[in-house]
Amino acid sequence: MAIERTYVMLKPGVMQRRVAGEILSRIEKKGLKIVAMKLMNIGRELAETHYAEHREKPFFGELAGYITSGPVLAMVIEGDNAVAAVRRLCGATKVDDALPGTIRGDYAMHTGMNIIHASDAVASAEREIALYFKKDEIISWKDGNEGWI
Template sequence: MMEQSLVLVKPDAVERNIIGKILSIYEDRGLNILKMKKMRVSRELAEKHYEEHKGRDYYDSLINYITRSDLVALVLEGEDAISRIRKINGSNNPDKAEEGTIRKLYALSTTLNSVHASDSPVSAEREIGLWFD
């Protein structure tokens, strides 16, 4: 089934100039970029995006990280895109991520993990609506 997912190339990856390397991994695996923009995220958008984490001890550092510099937001499309992208990204913890995944290759830590992807069709619809109106 053709699906769409929001993907964020997070500030740590943008700061290290590895946007193209990350995008090529998705494209090489048959996913299509439908929409893409480089932007600096407002605190308001970051808080809406991460609202389910509000109240947790890491919430403020998450908001500060995602708003600290530019990121790239994109919508990817493909067969079973959500599960495929999550597999391509790998575990949030780069030490536990499978070889060849984006996070094994590029994440600096569990917090500075280079990419975000929607985790379900409901999340994808909500996130795409937030990031691309």
């Protein structure tokens, strides 16, 4: 087990549908720890930098358009193997493959609007956290409950 940090972002539809609390609750109940969070609007440049690996994909324009269409809730989540743990909570990228019980399985009907982003590896988490947060916006905190959850 290794304590990791991952970048998680609730996409614009979440704010529109007023379900940010429900999704955050799933992350918290799992036992993961929120160490940074802010509501923000993403500009086109940041959207394209974040999703640069998909620049040549046919859905890139739609993806950048969606992600800049309204505020997102950006956060850094910490915990044991947090990168994989959050990806499991999210479920599969394609909504038809996202099982009920996962965030995408329960909240998304369209792959292009699949409600949540989570880093796919420790290296991408580091890159993405640095894109969205300054070092002093990340709060390390202890609750004395390590190992209870």
